Amino acid sequence: MPLKMLESFMNKRISLLLKDNRILEGKLAGYDDYMNMVLLDTEEKASDMTRKLGTVILRGNNVVRMTLID
Amino acid sequence: MPLKMLESFMNKRISLLLKDNRILEGKLAGYDDYMNMVLLDTEEKASDMTRKLGTVILRGNNVVRMTLID
Amino acid sequence: MPLKMLESFMNKRISLLLKDNRILEGKLAGYDDYMNMVLLDTEEKASDMTRKLGTVILRGNNVVRMTLID
Amino acid sequence: MPLKMLESFMNKRISLLLKDNRILEGKLAGYDDYMNMVLLDTEEKASDMTRKLGTVILRGNNVVRMTLID
Amino acid sequence: MPLKMLESFMNKRISLLLKDNRILEGKLAGYDDYMNMVLLDTEEKASDMTRKLGTVILRGNNVVRMTLID
Amino acid sequence: MPLKMLESFMNKRISLLLKDNRILEGKLAGYDDYMNMVLLDTEEKASDMTRKLGTVILRGNNVVRMTLID
Amino acid sequence: MPLKMLESFMNKRISLLLKDNRILEGKLAGYDDYMNMVLLDTEEKASDMTRKLGTVILRGNNVVRMTLID
Numbered sequence: 001m002p003l004k005m006l007e008s009f010m011n012k013r014i015s016l017l018l019k020d021n022r023i024l025e026g027k028l029a030g031y032d033d034y035m036n037m038v039l040l041d042t043e044e045k046a047s048d049m050t051r052k053l054g055t056v057i058l059r060g061n062n063v064v065r066m067t068l069i070d
Numbered sequence: 071m072p073l074k075m076l077e078s079f080m081n082k083r084i085s086l087l088l089k090d091n092r093i094l095e096g097k098l099a100g101y102d103d104y105m106n107m108v109l110l111d112t113e114e115k116a117s118d119m120t121r122k123l124g125t126v127i128l129r130g131n132n133v134v135r136m137t138l139i140d
Numbered sequence: 141m142p143l144k145m146l147e148s149f150m151n152k153r154i155s156l157l158l159k160d161n162r163i164l165e166g167k168l169a170g171y172d173d174y175m176n177m178v179l180l181d182t183e184e185k186a187s188d189m190t191r192k193l194g195t196v197i198l199r200g201n202n203v204v205r206m207t208l209i210d
Numbered sequence: 211m212p213l214k215m216l217e218s219f220m221n222k223r224i225s226l227l228l229k230d231n232r233i234l235e236g237k238l239a240g241y242d243d244y245m246n247m248v249l250l251d252t253e254e255k256a257s258d259m260t261r262k263l264g265t266v267i268l269r270g271n272n273v274v275r276m277t278l279i280d
Numbered sequence: 281m282p283l284k285m286l287e288s289f290m291n292k293r294i295s296l297l298l299k300d301n302r303i304l305e306g307k308l309a310g311y312d313d314y315m316n317m318v319l320l321d322t323e324e325k326a327s328d329m330t331r332k333l334g335t336v337i338l339r340g341n342n343v344v345r346m347t348l349i350d
Numbered sequence: 351m352p353l354k355m356l357e358s359f360m361n362k363r364i365s366l367l368l369k370d371n372r373i374l375e376g377k378l379a380g381y382d383d384y385m386n387m388v389l390l391d392t393e394e395k396a397s398d399m400t401r402k403l404g405t406v407i408l409r410g411n412n413v414v415r416m417t418l419i420d
Numbered sequence: 421m422p423l424k425m426l427e428s429f430m431n432k433r434i435s436l437l438l439k440d441n442r443i444l445e446g447k448l449a450g451y452d453d454y455m456n457m458v459l460l461d462t463e464e465k466a467s468d469m470t471r472k473l474g475t476v477i478l479r480g481n482n483v484v485r486m487t488l489i490d
Contacts, residue, residue, distance in 0.1 A: 001100030002127050005108045009127070018344065019090070019132075020299070030281030035106075035129060036315075038285045042347075057282050057289070057346040059315060062299075064088065066127040067112075071170030072197050075178045079197070089160070089202075105176075105199060134158065136197040137182075141240030142267050145248045149267070159230070159272075175246075175269060204228065206267040207252075211380030212407050215388045219407070229370070229412075245386075245409060274368065276407040277392075298484065300439070310421030316455075318425045322487075337422050337429070337486040339455060342439075351450030352477050355458045359477070369440070369482075385456075385479060414438065416477040417462075 006031050006066070013069040014039075018062045022046045025069060026056060035060030076101050076136075083139040084109075088132045092116045095139060096126060105130030146171050146206075153209040154179075158202045162186045165209060166196060175200030216241050216276075223279040224249075228272045232256045235279060236266060245270030286311050286346075293349040294319075298342045302326045305349060306336060315340030356381050356416070363419040364389075368412045372396045375419060376406060385410030426451050426486070433489040434459075438482045442466045445489060446476060455480030 009028050016024045016037075023046070026039030037060065042053040079098050086094045086107075093116070096109030112126040149168050156164045156177075163186070166179030182196040219238050226234045226247075233256070236249030252266040289308045296304045296317075303326070306319030317340065322333040359378050366374045366387075373396070376389030392406040429448050436444045436457075443466070446459030462476040 002102055002106035002108050005100060005125075005127050020344070022344075024345070030285060032282055036282035038282050053345075053347045054350075055285075055348055057285050059340070059343050059345070060129070061131075061341075062344050063129050064090070064092075064132050065094070065123075065129070067123045068125055070124075072172055072176035072178050075170060075195075075197050130199070131201075133199050134160070134162075134202050135164070135193075135199070137193045138195055140194075142242055142246035142248050145240060145265075145267050200269070201271075203269050204230070204232075204272050205234070205263075205269070207263045208265055210264075212382055212386035212388050215380060215405075215407050270409070271411075273409050274370070274372075274412050275374070275403075275409070277403045278405055280404075300484070302484075304485070310425060312422055316422035318422050333485075333487045334490075335425075335488055337425050339480070339483050339485070341481075342484050352452055352456035352458050355450060355475075355477050410479070411481075413479050414440070414442075414482050415444070415473075415479070417473045418475055420474075 003031075003033065006035070009066065009068060015067050015069050016058065017064045017066075019064055020046075020062070024053075024056065024058065026053075029055075032060075035063055037063075073101075073103065073105075076105070079136065079138060085137050085139050086128065087134045087136075089134055090116075090132070094123075094126065094128065096123075099125075102130075105133055107133075143171075143173065146175070149206065149208060153181075155207050155209050156198065157204045157206075159204055160186075160202070164193075164196065164198065166193075169195075172200075175203055177203075213241075213243065213245075216245070219276065219278060225277050225279050226268065227274045227276075229274055230272070234263075234266065234268065236263075239265075242270075245273055247273075283311075283313065286315070289346065289348060293321075295347050295349050296338065297344045297346075299344055300326075300342070304333075304336065304338065306333075309335075312340075315343055317343075353381075353383065353385075356385070359416065359418060363391075365417050365419050366408065367414045367416075369414055370396075370412070374403075374406065374408065376403075379405075382410075385413055387413075423451075423453065426455070429486065429488060435487050435489050436478065437484045437486075439484055440466075440482070444473075444476065444478065446473075449475075452480075455483055457483075 026042030030038035039056045042056040096112030100108035109126045112123040166182030170178035179196040182193040236252030240248035249266045252263040306322030310318035319336045322336040376392030380388035389406040392403040446462030450458035459476045462473040
């Protein structure tokens with residue numbers, strides 16, 4: 001059911017909190033059963049720094065939680 | 071049996087303690103065998119800060135314990 | 141055999157030491173093969189603070205050891 | 211072969227070093243393939259403190275090494 | 281789908297952020313299902329130091345995220 | 351092939367570096383596929399302290415590397 | 421494909437970075453699917469110290485990356 005919810009996040013901008021407190025924001029373009037994800041137009045926020053990363057492949061085991069950005 | 075208990079938490083507000091001491095409170099809208107969860111109307115509490123997160127997908131391996139909020 | 145021992149703890153108050161040094165005390169109401177557990181009337185003790193938590197679902201991989209409370 | 215050795219430790223007092231440097235000493239009353247163990251008349255030694263714990267169920271993934279106590 | 285995206289990174293220069301904050305930049309020459317990777321002409325950046333490493337085999341479980349270098 | 355090499359270490363004194371920097375030296379008397387090991391006449395060296403441990407069962411996932419002691 | 425690359429490293433001197441920042445340099449004499457490895461004529465470099473270790477069996481899950489030494 002969480003994976004089905006992930007399906008409903010497709011093609012929308014999401015915010016991901018990672019285990020190292022990094023935040024990635026991007027458009028969800030793909031995912032698999034391990035919550036590996038592909039993000040487009042990604043921005044990374046760590047402490048007080050923002051970087052544009054473009055297309056990102058993220059390993060799912062670094063993820064704490066995901067939310068929609070409205 | 072813990073998963074059956076999780077079933078009884080469905081559509082109720084729960085509080086989740088994560089491994090990084092973060093607390094998520096939200097209405098449980100879904101879960102799977104890995105204790106990945108979908109939460110609605112979620113609030114996140116870390117140290118002395120509260121943030122509204124809305125709909126959250128949580129990776130189960132970050133969870134320490136869950137309780138009902140009455 | 142440890143799981144059979146866990147069976148003998150059912151409906152008794154147990155004390156659980158977690159990896160983050162937190163202690164949970166509650167009545168064991170259920171468990172599964174991963175040592176995920178359901179506890180009733182749970183109290184949590186961390187450093188010098190005690191909190192009543194009521195019904196708790198605990199992820200087994202946080203557990204270090206369990207003992208009976210007499 | 212290590213599990214066969216564990217069999218030879220049955221009903222004897224053993225000392226277990228855990229990953230958090232805690233030491234548990236008790237009579238080995240059971241174990242499984244994951245090195246989950248049941249210990250009787252257990253004493254726990256952490257830094258300079260000793261506590262009697264009685265019967266303990268230990269999760270195997272916390273264990274570093276085990277020795278016989280003579 | 282993230283692995284299919286990885287396929288589209290083949291023979292291109294990518295930047296990898298590792299869990300220890302190390303960054304590897306190199307041409308992706310191979311990968312497997314665990315996101316183990318082979319990189320050519322690799323440069324490693326840790327804190328304020330850059331080292332040329334040539335051909336690198338990377339264990340996938342150290343990876344946080346990957347991006348294309350344009 | 352590493353396990354076949356381990357076979358060639360049987361009945362010889364080996365030195366094991368553990369993840370917590372502890373060193374165990376003992377005669378290898380058994381092992382399994384997870385690199386769980388049985389050591390005889392074991393000595394443990396941590397910081398500047400040496401302790402005789404006798405027969406030791408070691409959980410393989412604590413091991414970094416093994417060498418022969420000549 | 422990374423394992424096939426590892427095959428091409430056989431009988432050559434390689435440098436391995438471990439998760440604890442230790443570096444092992446030796447001739448690759450064997451490996452398995454978990455990237456467990458056998459190294460010959462191994463030298464270990466940690467902070468500013470070098471030690472000769474001879475034949476080493478290394479557990480693969482400690483490895484970050486491998487490179488050829490020319």
